[in-house]
Amino acid sequence: MSEVVEVFRRDAEDAVRIVSGLLRRGETGEAFRERRRRVSWTATEAGLLAPAFADERGTAVRLRRGRESLLVAREGDGPEALREAVREASRRAGGSPFLKSRVVAPEGADAEVSAPEEEERAAQLGAALHRALPDPRGLSLSLTVARIAVSRAVVTAREIVACGTVRRLEATGVLRRANAARPFAFQTSAPWAPALDALTRALSEAARPVPTHRAAEGRVDAVFSPGAASVFWHEAVGHPLEAEGGERGTVLTRVPRAAVAPAGVFVTADPTRGDLPGSYLADDEGTPARSVALLTDGCVDGLVTDRRSAGRASNGHARCGDFRRPPRPRLSNVVVSPGRASRDELLEACGSGLYVREISSAHADPESGRFTLFVESADLVRRGALGAPLGPFALTSDVLSALRQLHPECGDVSHPANGLGLCVKGGEGVAVGGASPAILIRGLTAVRGRP
Amino acid sequence: MSSGRDDLLERLLEGSRCDAEAGESAEAYERRGTSIELVEDADGTRLSVVAERGFALRLFRSGRTAFAASPPEASDRLPAEARLVLGRARARRGARAAGPVALDRAPALVPLAPPDEASARALLASFRSALVTEGEGAVSLTEAILTVGARTERVVTTAGRDVAFGSGIATLVATVTGRTAAGSVSARVLASASRPEELFLARLAHQAVDRALLPLRGRPLAPARGDLLLDPAVAAPVVGRLAPAFFGDEGDALLASRTRNGRDAFASPALSLVDDASAPGGPVKATHDGEGTAHSRTLLVSRGIAVGRLSDCAAAIRLERPPTGNAQRRSYSEPPAIGVTNFFVDPSRGVTPLELLRALARGFYAAVPLSRPEVDFASDRFRLHAAGYWVEKGRAADAVSETLVEGRLSELLRAVEAVGDDLKFVPSGSGGAGSPTLFIPKWKGA
Numbered sequence: 001m002s003e004v005v006e007v008f009r010r011d012a013e014d015a016v017r018i019v020s021g022l023l024r025r026g027e028t029g030e031a032f033r034e035r036r037r038r039v040s041w042t043a044t045e046a047g048l049l050a051p052a053f054a055d056e057r058g059t060a061v062r063l064r065r066g067r068e069s070l071l072v073a074r075e076g077d078g079p080e081a082l083r084e085a086v087r088e089a090s091r092r093a094g095g096s097p098f099l100k101s102r103v104v105a106p107e108g109a110d111a112e113v114s115a116p117e118e119e120e121r122a123a124q125l126g127a128a129l130h131r132a133l134p135d136p137r138g139l140s141l142s143l144t145v146a147r148i149a150v151s152r153a154v155v156t157a158r159e160i161v162a163c164g165t166v167r168r169l170e171a172t173g174v175l176r177r178a179n180a181a182r183p184f185a186f187q188t189s190a191p192w193a194p195a196l197d198a199l200t201r202a203l204s205e206a207a208r209p210v211p212t213h214r215a216a217e218g219r220v221d222a223v224f225s226p227g228a229a230s231v232f233w234h235e236a237v238g239h240p241l242e243a244e245g246g247e248r249g250t251v252l253t254r255v256p257r258a259a260v261a262p263a264g265v266f267v268t269a270d271p272t273r274g275d276l277p278g279s280y281l282a283d284d285e286g287t288p289a290r291s292v293a294l295l296t297d298g299c300v301d302g303l304v305t306d307r308r309s310a311g312r313a314s315n316g317h318a319r320c321g322d323f324r325r326p327p328r329p330r331l332s333n334v335v336v337s338p339g340r341a342s343r344d345e346l347l348e349a350c351g352s353g354l355y356v357r358e359i360s361s362a363h364a365d366p367e368s369g370r371f372t373l374f375v376e377s378a379d380l381v382r383r384g385a386l387g388a389p390l391g392p393f394a395l396t397s398d399v400l401s402a403l404r405q406l407h408p409e410c411g412d413v414s415h416p417a418n419g420l421g422l423c424v425k426g427g428e429g430v431a432v433g434g435a436s437p438a439i440l441i442r443g444l445t446a447v448r449g450r451p
Numbered sequence: 452m453s454s455g456r457d458d459l460l461e462r463l464l465e466g467s468r469c470d471a472e473a474g475e476s477a478e479a480y481e482r483r484g485t486s487i488e489l490v491e492d493a494d495g496t497r498l499s500v501v502a503e504r505g506f507a508l509r510l511f512r513s514g515r516t517a518f519a520a521s522p523p524e525a526s527d528r529l530p531a532e533a534r535l536v537l538g539r540a541r542a543r544r545g546a547r548a549a550g551p552v553a554l555d556r557a558p559a560l561v562p563l564a565p566p567d568e569a570s571a572r573a574l575l576a577s578f579r580s581a582l583v584t585e586g587e588g589a590v591s592l593t594e595a596i597l598t599v600g601a602r603t604e605r606v607v608t609t610a611g612r613d614v615a616f617g618s619g620i621a622t623l624v625a626t627v628t629g630r631t632a633a634g635s636v637s638a639r640v641l642a643s644a645s646r647p648e649e650l651f652l653a654r655l656a657h658q659a660v661d662r663a664l665l666p667l668r669g670r671p672l673a674p675a676r677g678d679l680l681l682d683p684a685v686a687a688p689v690v691g692r693l694a695p696a697f698f699g700d701e702g703d704a705l706l707a708s709r710t711r712n713g714r715d716a717f718a719s720p721a722l723s724l725v726d727d728a729s730a731p732g733g734p735v736k737a738t739h740d741g742e743g744t745a746h747s748r749t750l751l752v753s754r755g756i757a758v759g760r761l762s763d764c765a766a767a768i769r770l771e772r773p774p775t776g777n778a779q780r781r782s783y784s785e786p787p788a789i790g791v792t793n794f795f796v797d798p799s800r801g802v803t804p805l806e807l808l809r810a811l812a813r814g815f816y817a818a819v820p821l822s823r824p825e826v827d828f829a830s831d832r833f834r835l836h837a838a839g840y841w842v843e844k845g846r847a848a849d850a851v852s853e854t855l856v857e858g859r860l861s862e863l864l865r866a867v868e869a870v871g872d873d874l875k876f877v878p879s880g881s882g883g884a885g886s887p888t889l890f891i892p893k894w895k896g897a
Contacts, residue, residue: 038784047541053532054784055521056505067495075503075522088500115535122539140704176705181829244492308494324501326490363822367593367628367637372822426596426624447855 005162008033008153011079012160020157022061022086027093028307029063030286031085031155033077034323039118040146041125043173045136048126058323061085062285063093069308073324082155121147121192128196132203139207143173143184145199147192154286161286168277168431169195170421171203180210182376182392183360187421187431189277205377211389215378221353221442222395223346223381228356228373230334230417230434232441235364235371236399237267238331239425241294241302242317242366243309251369251399252300260400261298262408264339268293269304269317271332276416276433278332285318285327292317294334304329321428331423333433339410346440348384349407354446355379355386356395369399394447402441411437459523460607463506467530469609473512476548477530478608478742480507482783486600487566491575492593498568505783508533514542518786545768548608549742566599574647578623581656586629590663593637594626599647604780606743614743618736621647622878623655629663638662643878645736654875658684661819665838669850672841678814679856679894680807683875683886685817685824685837690796691877691884692826693724697751697759698777698789699766705828706757709861716755718864723797724752726761726777733793733876734883741780741787749775751794755865763789779881793876795885801872804888809845810869814894816840821853826860833860858895866891 019031036056042049059081060073072089074081125145133139148170152163171186186202188195224232240250252260271280271289282288285307292315293301303309306318306329318327347355357377364371373395380387414435422429460481467477481504488499507520508529517540519532575597582592598621605615622643629636640659644650681689696702696709710717718724728735728746739745742764751759760770763778766789779790808816818839825834834857840847871888878884 044541048539049541049543050516050518050786051536051540052518052786053520053529053535054518055525055528056784057522057524058503069495069497071497071499073499073501073503075505076524078524088502092498092500118535119539122536126539142701176829181827244494324499324503325488326497326499365637367635370636426594426626 005151005153005165008077008151008162009160014079015082015155016157016159018082018086019061019155022063022090023157024093027063027065029061030157031082032060032062032284032323033082033153033155034058035077035151036322037149038146040144041122043129043141043143043145045133045139045141047129048122051122056322059085060323061089062326063089064308065093069326071326124192124196128200129203132200133207138177140176141173142176143171145169145171152280152284154282154284156286161282163284163286164279164281166277166280166431169199171199175206177209182206182210185360185421187277189275189279189433211391213380213388213390215354215390215393215446217446220395220444220446221350221440222356222444223343223350223353223440224356224438225358226411226413226415226436226438227417228359228375229336229436229439231359231362231373232402232439233267233334233336233436234331234423234432234434235362235373236402237294238269238334239364240366240369240399241300241304242331243303243305243329250366253303255300257299257301259299261295261403261406263298264408265295265298265406265410266293266337267295268335269332270335271316273333273335273433273435276333276435277421277431278433280332283314283316283318283327284320285314287314287316287318289316289332304331319430321430325428328425330425330430331432333435335434336410336414336436338412338414338437340412341409342412343438344384345409346407346411346438347381347386349409350381350440351384353381354390355381364399370396371399371402372396395444396447397444401443405442407440407442410439413437459506459526460605463508463526463529464607464609466527467508467510467533467609469510471609475510475512476609477511478509478548478606478612480509480741480780480783481505481605482602482780484600484602485566486598487568487571488596488598489568489571489575491595507783507786509548509786510534510537511547512537514544514546515540516543516546520784543765545765547765548610549612549744549764550608551611552614552743552745566601570647571597571599574623574650574652578625578652578656581653582625582627582659585656585660586627586664589631590627590629590660592625593628596624597647598622604739604741606741612743614739616737616739616743619645620734621645621650623650623652625655625659627659627663629660629667631664631667633667636663636666641878643734643883645734649732658819661838662821665819665850666821666852669838669852672815672851672854674855674857676893676895678811679891680811680814680816680842681886681889681891682816682818682839683871683873683888684877685820685835686796686886686889687875687877687884688820688879689824689826689833689835690724690886691791691794691879692824693828694761694791694794694880694884696828697757697761699760699762700769701789709828709831710757713757716865717752717757718755719867720754721800721867721870722752722755722864723750724794725750725797726775726791726794728776728792730793730795730885732874733795733885734878735792737792740776740778742774742778744774744776744778746776746792749777761789761791763787781881790881791879791884792882793885794879794882795874795876796870796887796889798870798872798874798887801870801887804871804873807869807871807888807890808842810890811842811845813843815851815854815856816842816847817856828860831860833857833863856894863891863894866894868892
């Protein structure tokens with residue numbers, strides 16, 4: 001896959017000429033090429049069941065004129081697919097391009113997938129599952145573990161821009177015990193061996209019996225682990241600052257430059273963090289990735305934008321789930337700067353409350369600011385010390401109250417979050433990441449249950 | 452999309468070079484599809500036109516299965532890829548290529564008519580107009596996404612199956628914002644059907660208005676004992692979450708534990724559950740599943756008693772029953788898995804919703820769901836977050852902005868006393884889930 005972006009460049013001169021010939025006065029646009037390779041296994045408590053190899057290749061041609069935009073997508077990522085998509089886009093836009101048929105050198109075959117390498121990986125994955133669940137009695141596992149590599153490039157009227165190749169290991173499914181089912185979601189962009197180790201640890205943790213102790217419903221103060229805090233920042237600050245708020249904006253865009261969080265809180269959307277799953281070199285419109293300040297010193301600062309919302313001033317956050325869908329302003333990696341408090345100091349400051357270890361899913365309404373975090377794993381906090389583990393529950397609040405009630409000191413290390421994986425908006429998922437220190441939020445509302 | 456026939460699929464099957472004596476068989480699959488997606492939001496209109504073609508191959512050897520998929524340009528590599536780690540997969544009884552079916556059609560992929568852009572624009576305009584009328588100016592459309600698609604599929608196997616079939620899908624996803632003096636709320640509603648003209652726009656607009664305004668106009672209701680009336684919009688997502696219990700032999704243990712090995716009823720005698728790809732009003736209208744098996748009407752729960760299972764070819768062999776035609780392919784690049792077509796509560800013995808409302812002495816009418824219902828079959832719990840109306844003597848006494856209805860799932864299913872005749876579907880998994888209005892008297896937590 002590492003050579004895929006180079007494959008996209010093989011017809012560079014021709015592709016750029018075709019795209020520039022497509023655009024008429026007052027129009028902007030580009031072509032988008034994608035190749036996605038997915039190797040997955042169905043995993044059960046008995047072992048690896050069914051391997052699946054899937055290769056998807058596609059080309060999209062996009063045109064924008066005023067408030068209208070058009071996308072034409074075809075399967076295939078070579079010159080023929082581009083020509084076919086350009087012909088159709090031009091026809092729909094009222095043009096009639098003359099594309100000379102020229103003989104295109106056939107694309108060199110990809111490096112053959114090596115059987116021993118795949119066998120080795122399958123064996124390593126099987127061993128990792130065995131390490132995670134050494135005694136699966138009483139446990140039923142239904143997981144899909146996938147190794148995914150996605151390469152993308154954008155052909156503009158001037159050049160071919162490589163968006164990069166993103167690789168990740170993903171595992172999703174359910175673990176069942178006699179009287180409880182637990183959803184499991186894991187993602188990492190780490191290399192294969194450390195990724196398997198991380199999966200083993202996460203699975204082993206998830207396989208522990210679900211505690212029967214329940215969180216009391218009502219107002220509660222909660223310390224969030226770095227992984228759980230990343231989900232909070234993504235939902236509470238990230239989504240309301242995507243430039244798609246409609247005519248009245250969102251709960252945060254309605255208060256530009258207002259101090260909504262304690263001084264010293266810095267939150268950025270940073271696709272340049274190569275160690276996190278939401279990274280890329282250029283966005284899906286070919287704008288170079290760059291870090292955007294969302295909260296600066298506790299004040300609302302920037303929005304993540306694409307070309308549709310910001311024109312040439314796009315800050316490189318146009319993202320699409322795949323080549324069939326138009327890009328929209330979406331988050332990448334939400335990164336929060338560390339403070340100076342240790343975890344114990346935050347627990348001490350919390351006094352009595354909860355320590356949230358893992359959030360399995362979350363949703364937010366950017367209009368009203370209400371958000372819900374579904375907590376999969378947490379501990380009681382009593383007199384500043386960790387207590388009994390708790391069964392699943394949900395935490396709700398609204399964005400402005402939660403930020404106002406944020407403890408001024410954050411944890412002293414900003415850790416990457418393993419659990420934050422796929423962000424689904426409008427049915428379209430994009431890989432996202434996060435890094436945050438531990439935080440303490442007061443006055444949240446705990447509600448029993450699980451999604 | 453290229454509409455001409457070629458022999459890529461036949462070449463793919465030949466390329467698998469199955470050794471029948473060694474217990475090998477293969478299934479080759481082709482999908483062609485076209486779709487348009489029209490998005491309207493505050494920034495303008497986006498039109499996406501997609502044409503695709505993809506291939507997949509499944510190899511079977513002594514109970515082991517491997518899958519590989521690609522677009523046409525890389526399809527010649529699929530046999531080699533599928534063989535790569537076939538030996539590493541665990542064997543499972545029943546995994547083999549399906550044989551011929553009695554009603555195979557001529558193996559021709561009919562070229563599809565591309566979905567119509569002008570009709571799509573007219574449809575969105577109708578929805579916007581219906582929303583304005585229903586919402587009386589308090590509800591605006593933030594974003595509407597209309598997708599209309601059509602596809603043809605073909606399945607051939609080394610065991611002699613050769614089936615071609617077609618289907619369509621239309622989906623409307625709308626994000627609306629309600630604004631009153633009490634604040635603002637945004638909400639998302641969706642509908643799907645096999646054709647755009649079956650999308651029931653007026654009903655979706657009504658649901659969108661309720662979903663956006665009830666949380667602003669009503670008052671929260673603390674859980675209290677009372678009668679419970681679940682609108683189809685609330686009941687159908689719960690019904691949809693029951694479906695995995697009937698997927699082949701996977702849910703056997705769970706179903707057995709919930710019914711004490713069949714000694715207890717699964718639900719009340721008022722409830723019968725059915726999966727039927729030809730159900731009127733259902734979002735799925737298809738003749739065959741992703742393995743080329745003809746769909747059938749499958750009775751899963753008959754008057755409260757679990758009697759059936761949904762199966763693909765492999766599960767049918769393990770269950771020693773004929774396959775029900777429920778192998779679903781979400782895309783050409785994913786292997787088929789058991790799923791629903793139109794899975795619903797049978798309304799044939801139902802009464803009108805008005806009669807059910809009159810029967811409500813004192814209780815809660817759950818009109819719209821405020822979030823996805825929580826249904827945990829393993830722990831036998833459910834939880835609904837809904838808005839609606841407090842009803843006394845059959846009349847709405849107060850609007851309810853939100854309340855929680857929760858408890859034991861088995862108790863809810865066994866407490867349903869009557870069903871309506873107003874079956875409606877919501878999208879669920881690869882198909883649809885449907886329910887009429889459900890009446891549950893004296894529920895302890897509503």
